[in-house]
Amino acid sequence: MSQPSRFDRGHTDDLMSFLAAGPSPYHAVATAAERLEKAGFRHLAETDAWDGTSGGKYVLRGGAIVAWYVPEGADPHTPFRIVGAHTDSPNLRVKPLPDTGAHGWRQVAVEIYGGPLLNSWLDRDLGLAGRLTLRDGSSRLVNVDRPLLRVPQLAIHLDRTVASEGLKLDKQRHLQPVWGLGHDVRDGDLIAFLEEENGLERGSVTGWDLMTHPVERPAYLGRDEEFVAGPRMDNLLSVHAGTAALAAVAGGPGAADLPYIPVLAAFDHEENGSQSDTGADGPLLGGVLERSVFARGGSYEDRARAFAGTVCLSSDTGHAVHPNYAERHDPTHHPRVNGGPILKVNVNNRYATDGSGRAVFAAACEKADVPFQSFVSNNSMPCGTTIGPITAARHGIRTVDIGVAILSMHSARELCGDRDPYLLANALAAFLEG
Structure with missing residues (x-):
């Protein structure tokens, strides 16, 4: 018997706020932690001794978060129900020596992170976010x-082949953003600017992840x-849905009688x-669950x-079916x-789903x-992958790969349907409840 939806269009409104609040993995997990704190979860330091009390708890490490809820009287051998996701998205990241420039332009030296659709980062107003490490x-x-930076595209008048041959970008030469003018490019300019912006003492920053x-x-x-258009849906859409689902289950009327320990990783x-x-291939999840x-x-x-x-x-x-490239899909x-x-x-295990896993998801x-759909790749094209196979292999945990179908994946601005985020959140909540 189905239950009434606990999330609605307001969930999608909230997703947009979550996307805007998460310009880096560090911001994304801080925002998730803040929401869990409001739901009664408490932070555990990995360096402290942990107690076995019931209730909601979470661990933060860099750009990752693991949160879980222990029902009253849960046995030590109580199984877990885990929603896994990732906080990072393809983008342009600042190099160790960030100050560069040429021909009177001040620029920031960046490195390509992941596999972004590079053309989507051109002629776009860019901010800068991340983590500064201080001397102490x-x-x-x-x-x-x-708007602080911009990667300017070459005018068509200076490259007429773009119209016939398409845009060709050299990752080293063509993607360094401009952020000022001046022939005297001084080492330390960008970090000094960030110190001033954040009220920090000059020279106090000794490390950065920007x-x-x-x-x-x-x-x-x-x-x-x-439709909803926005940045970092891959994969903050899932992080947001998982956070909302865990908070709802932990605060629900049946929390004390849950047959599983619900987890967000x-x-x-x-x-x-x-x-x-x-990362999912590291020891974080296994260590937290064991402890x-x-x-x-x-x-x-x-x-x-x-x-x-x-x-x-x-x-x-x-991937949602693309109306202009339907032949690329199965x-x-x-x-x-x-x-x-x-x-x-994917039968070659690029995704971890098997028949028994399908049954678990179908039941949720x-x-x-909530209706659900199936996805497989076109046989003539390579299939992507996720944290699913890694989680299954590393921890011996039955794992099922799911998600929301979007367009423009890995673009600086992606596209999803307005209903899918809360449909996902409802399915995740039902799964966590068991």
Whole structure:
């Protein structure tokens, strides 16, 4: 029997605020943590001893967050229900020596992160955000959320081949943004600017993790405003849905009787392989889950039992059928925006879904009264991948790959349907409840 939807169009309004508040993975997890704190979750430091008390808890590490809710009286061997996602998006990131320029232009030296659609970053007003590390070892989140940088495109008059041969960009030469004028490019200019912007003492910053972001706000569009356009939907859309679902389940009337421990695991560095201490291929998730078991008085046997009964939904955006390139899709699988979340399948294990996993997701969607669609790649094209296969292989956890179908994936500004975000959140909440 289906239950009434707990999320509606207001969830999508809130998603747009979440996208705007998350110009870097560090900002995204800080925003998620703030929302969980309001729902009664408390922060645990990894360097502290953990207790086995019930309630909501979370761990922050860099651009990653793992949050979980322990029902009253949960056994140490209670299985987990995990929503997995990632916080990073393809963009342009600042190099260790950021100050450069030529011919009277001051520029910022950037490196390409992940696999962005490079043309989407041209002639776009860009801000700068990320994390500064100070001399005393502390860190500070920074966000210059106004037009500061721009990667100017070459005028067609100076390259007539663009019209016939398409745009060709050299990643080293053509993507360095401008941010000022002056022939005297001084080392330390950018960092000194950020110190001043944030009220920090000159010379106090000794490390940085900085990235550009488009400052244009997310917006509804279309005849009936049935679309949402915005940055970083891949994959903050899933992080937002998972945060909302976990908070709703932990604060719901049945929280004390949950048969599983609901978990949100949002990792960094998915876009470049997940191999880091904050990535899905690192030890973060396994370490947190194990410590949760041991903090409740469990043994290694309890840990093994808990993991054996655990299921993870790896939620990441996927491809909606493109009206101008329908031949690039599988001819019998055409996911549509606002058709509900998609179940991703690849028999070569680029996605972790199998038949038993499909049944788990189908049951959650049925419970939430949410329609879902299936996605497979065209056989003649390589298939992307997610944190799903990594999570399954690293932890021995049954994993299912799902997501929301979007257009313009890896663009500086992506497109989804206005209903799909809250349909996903409802399905995730039903899954976490078990």
